[in-house]
Amino acid sequence: MPTDAADVVVVGAGVVGAATAWYAARSGRSVTVVDRGSVAGGTTGAGEGNILVSDKPPGAELDLARLSSGLWRELAVEVGGFEYDAKGGLVVASTPAGFDTLVSLAASQRDTGVETVVVPAGELAEHEPHLTPSLAGGVLYPGDAQVQPMLAAARLLRAARAKGAQVRTGVEVTGFLRSGGRVTGVRTSAGDLPAGAIVNAAGTWGGEVASLAGVDVPVLPRRGFILVTEPLPRIVRHKVYAAEYVADVASDDADLQTSPVVEGTEAGTILIGASRERVGYDRTLSVRVLRALAAQAVALFPVLAGVQVIRAYRGFRPYCPDHLPVIGPDPRAPGLYHACGHEGAGIGLAAATGRLIAQLIDGEDPDLDVTPYRPERFEA
Amino acid sequence: MSARFEFDGRAVPFSEGQTVGAALVAAGVRSWRTTRREGRPRGVFCGIGICFDCLVTVDDVPNQRACLVPASSGAIVRSQEGDGRGHLAV
Amino acid sequence: MATSPYDVAVVGAGPAGLAAAAAALAGGARVALIDAGRQPGGQYWRHRPGDLGAVADLHHDLRTFRSLVDGAAHAVKYFGHHVWTVSGSAADGFAVRSVAGDAEEEVGARSLVLAPGAYDRQVPFRSWDLPGVYTAGGAQALLKGNEVLVGRRVVVGGTGPFLLPVAAGLAARGARVVGVYEANRPAGWARHAGAVARVAAKLTEGAGYAAALARHRVPFHTRRAVVAAHGDDVVGAVTVARLDREWRVVPGSERVVECDAVAVGWGFTPQLELPLALGVATRVDADGSLVVEVDEHQRTSVPGVYVAGEACGVGGAPLAVAEGEIAGTAAAATATGTALAPVPARLRRRRRALRRFAAAMHAVHPVRDGWQTWLGDDTLVCRCEEVTAGEVRAAVDELGATDARTAKLLSRAGMGWCQGRVCGYATACLTASAPGSAPVSALDLQGVSERPIAAPISLGRLAGDAGHNGQQ
Numbered sequence: 001m002p003t004d005a006a007d008v009v010v011v012g013a014g015v016v017g018a019a020t021a022w023y024a025a026r027s028g029r030s031v032t033v034v035d036r037g038s039v040a041g042g043t044t045g046a047g048e049g050n051i052l053v054s055d056k057p058p059g060a061e062l063d064l065a066r067l068s069s070g071l072w073r074e075l076a077v078e079v080g081g082f083e084y085d086a087k088g089g090l091v092v093a094s095t096p097a098g099f100d101t102l103v104s105l106a107a108s109q110r111d112t113g114v115e116t117v118v119v120p121a122g123e124l125a126e127h128e129p130h131l132t133p134s135l136a137g138g139v140l141y142p143g144d145a146q147v148q149p150m151l152a153a154a155r156l157l158r159a160a161r162a163k164g165a166q167v168r169t170g171v172e173v174t175g176f177l178r179s180g181g182r183v184t185g186v187r188t189s190a191g192d193l194p195a196g197a198i199v200n201a202a203g204t205w206g207g208e209v210a211s212l213a214g215v216d217v218p219v220l221p222r223r224g225f226i227l228v229t230e231p232l233p234r235i236v237r238h239k240v241y242a243a244e245y246v247a248d249v250a251s252d253d254a255d256l257q258t259s260p261v262v263e264g265t266e267a268g269t270i271l272i273g274a275s276r277e278r279v280g281y282d283r284t285l286s287v288r289v290l291r292a293l294a295a296q297a298v299a300l301f302p303v304l305a306g307v308q309v310i311r312a313y314r315g316f317r318p319y320c321p322d323h324l325p326v327i328g329p330d331p332r333a334p335g336l337y338h339a340c341g342h343e344g345a346g347i348g349l350a351a352a353t354g355r356l357i358a359q360l361i362d363g364e365d366p367d368l369d370v371t372p373y374r375p376e377r378f379e380a
Numbered sequence: 381m382s383a384r385f386e387f388d389g390r391a392v393p394f395s396e397g398q399t400v401g402a403a404l405v406a407a408g409v410r411s412w413r414t415t416r417r418e419g420r421p422r423g424v425f426c427g428i429g430i431c432f433d434c435l436v437t438v439d440d441v442p443n444q445r446a447c448l449v450p451a452s453s454g455a456i457v458r459s460q461e462g463d464g465r466g467h468l469a470v
Numbered sequence: 471m472a473t474s475p476y477d478v479a480v481v482g483a484g485p486a487g488l489a490a491a492a493a494a495l496a497g498g499a500r501v502a503l504i505d506a507g508r509q510p511g512g513q514y515w516r517h518r519p520g521d522l523g524a525v526a527d528l529h530h531d532l533r534t535f536r537s538l539v540d541g542a543a544h545a546v547k548y549f550g551h552h553v554w555t556v557s558g559s560a561a562d563g564f565a566v567r568s569v570a571g572d573a574e575e576e577v578g579a580r581s582l583v584l585a586p587g588a589y590d591r592q593v594p595f596r597s598w599d600l601p602g603v604y605t606a607g608g609a610q611a612l613l614k615g616n617e618v619l620v621g622r623r624v625v626v627g628g629t630g631p632f633l634l635p636v637a638a639g640l641a642a643r644g645a646r647v648v649g650v651y652e653a654n655r656p657a658g659w660a661r662h663a664g665a666v667a668r669v670a671a672k673l674t675e676g677a678g679y680a681a682a683l684a685r686h687r688v689p690f691h692t693r694r695a696v697v698a699a700h701g702d703d704v705v706g707a708v709t710v711a712r713l714d715r716e717w718r719v720v721p722g723s724e725r726v727v728e729c730d731a732v733a734v735g736w737g738f739t740p741q742l743e744l745p746l747a748l749g750v751a752t753r754v755d756a757d758g759s760l761v762v763e764v765d766e767h768q769r770t771s772v773p774g775v776y777v778a779g780e781a782c783g784v785g786g787a788p789l790a791v792a793e794g795e796i797a798g799t800a801a802a803a804t805a806t807g808t809a810l811a812p813v814p815a816r817l818r819r820r821r822r823a824l825r826r827f828a829a830a831m832h833a834v835h836p837v838r839d840g841w842q843t844w845l846g847d848d849t850l851v852c853r854c855e856e857v858t859a860g861e862v863r864a865a866v867d868e869l870g871a872t873d874a875r876t877a878k879l880l881s882r883a884g885m886g887w888c889q890g891r892v893c894g895y896a897t898a899c900l901t902a903s904a905p906g907s908a909p910v911s912a913l914d915l916q917g918v919s920e921r922p923i924a925a926p927i928s929l930g931r932l933a934g935d936a937g938h939n940g941q942q
Contacts (some may be wrong), residue, residue, distance in 0.1 A: 033411075038876040039869070045879055048904065062820035128470045152880045154478030161870075169872050170908075230443060230926065231416060233469035267855070267882060268463060270414065272929075286923045287557060287567065287749065295933035303468060310920045311889060320421065395617075397518030402616030410704045411601035416709075417856045420704045422531040425853070425892075427608030428513060429506065430589045432887035433599075433853060444888075447611070450508070 005033045006166075007140035008361060010201055011173050011209055013037075013163035013285045015149055015347050016045035016339050017201035018156035019354025027358055030196070033157065034188055036172035036239055043203045043346060046315020048226065048263060048271045050239065051348040054141035056293060057105060058112045060077055061324055065345070066113065067368055068145055068352035075152075075351055079159045083153035083266045088219035089144030090127055090238040091118070091136045091245075092300070099136040102243045107213035115142050121215040130235050130303045142192075144239055149347045157263050158294040161264065173202075176213045183335035191200035197361045199337045204318040206340030207328070210375075218378050220342045221316035223277045224362070225289050227297070228311040231268030235303060239263040242300065249344065250323060254278040256289065260296035262304075270304070272297045274344070281316060282349065319343040320378070327353050327373035329360060337361065338375045387412070391428055394451035401427070401434045401446030404457075407431065412436050412459040419462075450453040476502040479566050479577050480545070480551055480798070481744060482585035484512020485538070485787040486779025487795030490583040490801065497802030501543040503568055503920035506552045506925075509698025510539055510752050511608060512587055514787045515662050516614045519673060525614050526619075528639045530675050534791060549576060552925035555580065556744050560774030560804075561575045569927050572932070580805035581774040583797045584745050584762075585790070587737035590778035591602045591759070593841045594859065594896050596698035596849050598734075600707030606636045606735030617701035621731025625708050627651035627696035628735040630787025630835045634679035638734055641686035648729055650683065651694040651710050653717060653736075654832050697844040700726070708732055717840025739895060740781040743921040748772050752912050753785045757832040758895075760915035766813055776801045781897035785828030839903055851900065852893040854886025862897055866904040874910070884918055887926075894918035 008024045009019045013035035025031045035041070051072050056062040063293040076084035093099040106116040124131050124138055143204070157167050168190065177185035177192060185194035202209040210217035241261040248257040254277075262274040275289045290312060298305045320341040321327060330336045338359065339353050352368070361364045384391040387404060394403035401424045404412060411421035413435050422432045425433040434446040440455050442464030475787060478494040483505035487797050491503045505512070515535045517525055521801045526532060566577045581623045584909045590605040604620050612618045616895035624645045629652055635704045637650045683690060698709040698718060712723035746752070751771035762770055762777040770777050773856040778797040779790035779877035796813050847860030865871045865881035874897050877883065883897045884890025890897065898918055902910040
């Protein structure tokens with residue numbers, strides 16, 4: 001390896017790349033982050049900033065989410081400045097049958113260590129006074145939190161820079177440097193960058209970066225819209241969403257799914273999601289989706305009917321066929337690590353992803369067994 | 381005798397076709413809103429519905445652009461604090 | 471998509487939109503004319519509902535206005551309609567969705583003419599959010615649309631020929647205009663005599679205002695600017711200062727001028743949210759504004775979508791009328807399946823001459839970066855979210871924003887009610903002038919000009935019937 005090589009080149013300046021850069025730089029590695037766009041210019045800048053344990057049934061993703069939510073709590077102190085809010089999540093069901101399903105999901109999550117509080121219909125108003133009174137009940141997840149995702153990425157990158165990392169935006173990866181079967185760096189629009197390890201944290205574009213290295217990682221876009229209201233006082237305390245959201249997240253249907261997700265922000269605006277569609281990178285505003293989101297939000301919080309929407313944005317969640325992210329070294333291209341495909345949970349899972357990658361690069365035992373997230377798992 | 385609307389308890393005259401904001405300016409009222417963070421006074425700035433600085437509560441509906449809302453007889457116009465929806469806070 | 475009852479939908483009933491509607495009707499099209507105002511005229515021919523006789527002396531070329539209104543008489547009018555989104559394609563038809571009071575309206579059409587106009591471009595200065603500080607267009611709108619004076623002792627400042635009619639109008643209605651402070655030195659006109667001479671009518675308009683200012687003894691200062699406002703709850707004075715070539719304050723030249731109102735404008739910002747929603751190609755014009763690329767027929771890069779007036783380059787009402795006529799004619803031909811005739815030589819020549827005039831105007835009225843040196847770290851850039859210049863700079867210097875959109879999202883400048891309409895330009899300039907940033911590009915401006923929700927709409931209204939019937 002040439003002497004001017006970085007220990008680690010991270011491809012992608014979104015929240016996952018930022019967390020990876022931070023943990024790698026903190027453990028003493030020389031790090032260079034490259035992004036063809038700007039800081040947090042992709043999916044990171046298009047989400048709500050959720051750090052959720054509530055929406056995941058027991059399994060590999062919940063394990064990752066639990067590790068990550070603890071790490072985010074630490075990052076809020078160690079790095080800070082990104083509006084970390086341990087507001088908790090409230091999942092509500094509109095029918096008794098839905099409530100039963102929700103309660104049994106909560107019970108199984110509790111067995112893995114997730115804190116849950118079952119809230120009968122009559123007590124919902126104590127937690128969320130503006131909720132429609134017609135619900136069957138809910139479950140409160142005190143462990144759910146929120147950050148301002150762009151600030152989180154920018155602050156982590158800034159902290160990494162303070163430890164010597166370089167962040168180069170507007171630099172596009174065009175290929176890989178090879179030495180035998182090994183990947184030894186990236187070719188970019190600004191010249192070659194040799195490195196001991198390359199981390200593919202390119203989010204939705206992770207599949208394209210992988211293909212430049214000659215390996216297949218099936219990451220595809222799943223479009224979502226978010227409505228933003230006028231600035232308001234705090235009228236929604238938690239992240240509040242309908243139980244159907246969990247099923248929508250896990251759905252393999254390409255068609256549109258919408259389920260109400262409503263939450264306030266430190267800035268005063270309320271964010272309203274969530275829609276899921278597989279329509280490639282179509283950026284066209286879908287009035288049909290916006291109407292569905294608005295109708296569901298008003299059904300959940302009737303007080304919102306008279307509140308103005310002042311903005312809408314769309315983003316593309318990077319999803320894999322089994323809805324698990326791709327995390328770990330790629331045995332098909334030694335030297336290459338993947339940290340992408342987090343679908344709609346990228347902010348929440350970023351901290352754990354970055355830490356695990358940094359540990360793997362250092363040759364340490366990772367905090368969590370990464371076998372479920374291995375990149376070659378899709379090979380026939 | 382010209383038409384009037386009520387602004388914070390007093391009568392403000394206007395002539396047909398004027399906006400609430402214009403009638404307030406004509407009556408010597410320069411501001412009718414305070415900002416959410418610093419509590420700074422605001423009134424008309426752009427006058428054509430672009431800047432949203434002149435937000436005001438008209439007939440209990442907050443956040444209306446005074447420079448666009450036509451003045452009407454008997455309307456109850458109130459100055460507005462912050463987001464204008466403080467009563468909804470929980 | 472619903473069937474299209476209209477051949478052509480024209481959005482905007484100012485000079486360009488009225489001309490487009492009239493031309494499309496003349497071409498045999500069924501035309502819908504949609505505007506947020508309650509009456510035609512846009513900002514240029516702004517007046518109260520009904521007759522504009524009372525403010526006729528404040529207007530220019532009312533003959534053209536009246537003939538365009540007559541020409542557009544058979545358009546179906548959707549006035550008082552705030553368009554919140556446009557969508558569709560030439561193949562499937564276009565939909566223009568608007569909010570009017572408590573109702574939502576959807577207008578379908580085979581082709582679209584967008585004539586959204588422009589509003590005053592602003593650069594921040596200290597305490598520019600004090601009540602009593604108005605945009606030049608705001609002072610004008612209160613006068614022409616409401617017959618209300620913004621103050622008795624008024625300072626007018628900024629740059630551009632628009633400052634003259636604003637000052638002249640205020641003076642004509644009895645305000646004491648204590649000074650017009652033009653940051654540039656328009657004596658540069660002499661060098662552009664070739665472009666000016668071709669546009670005698672324009673020149674006459676300017677000369678008329680200059681004469682009016684002289685008659686009212688309004689002092690006209692060049693290379694000077696309003697760099698700060700003063701007052702507790704309302705403006706009571708401003709600091710004006712002499713500027714060097716780059717618009718930095720000449721030390722020692724500051725002077726406090728007492729006033730009860732200020733009107734400022736720095737050129738215009740075209741309203742691009744609707745064209746951008748349809749994905750049209752854009753470019754940066756000579757004045758630094760993001761504008762729509764159009765061809766000979768005012769066609770955009772999106773089939774079936776035409777743009778006329780300020781949105782394809784700020785150039786004033788006569789140019790807007792010429793472009794509107796061309797766009798309306800072409801849109802009607804497209805929608806009705808008639809062959810598109812070449813643009814008549816008369817219109818081509820007029821458009822060319824007026825565009826040259828506009829280019830000359832932009833050349834002598836640039837906005838120089840030096841305004842950024844007037845700001846303190848605590849000077850507000852974003853009035854809505856109360857984001858200071860220091861905070862915008864921190865997003866760039868500390869958080870690594872290298873483009874305007876990122877600076878906006880990291881600092882919240884432009885994230886409030888107005889969605890960056892007022893501060894977008896300033897944020898883009900502050901970001902671009904940082905070391906390591908590129909000059910302001912079309913992409914930068916697009917990042918602060920895209921507004922998928924072009925006008926606020928309530929969640930209940932957006933939800934439609936489902937939102938009103940509660941649980942559905």
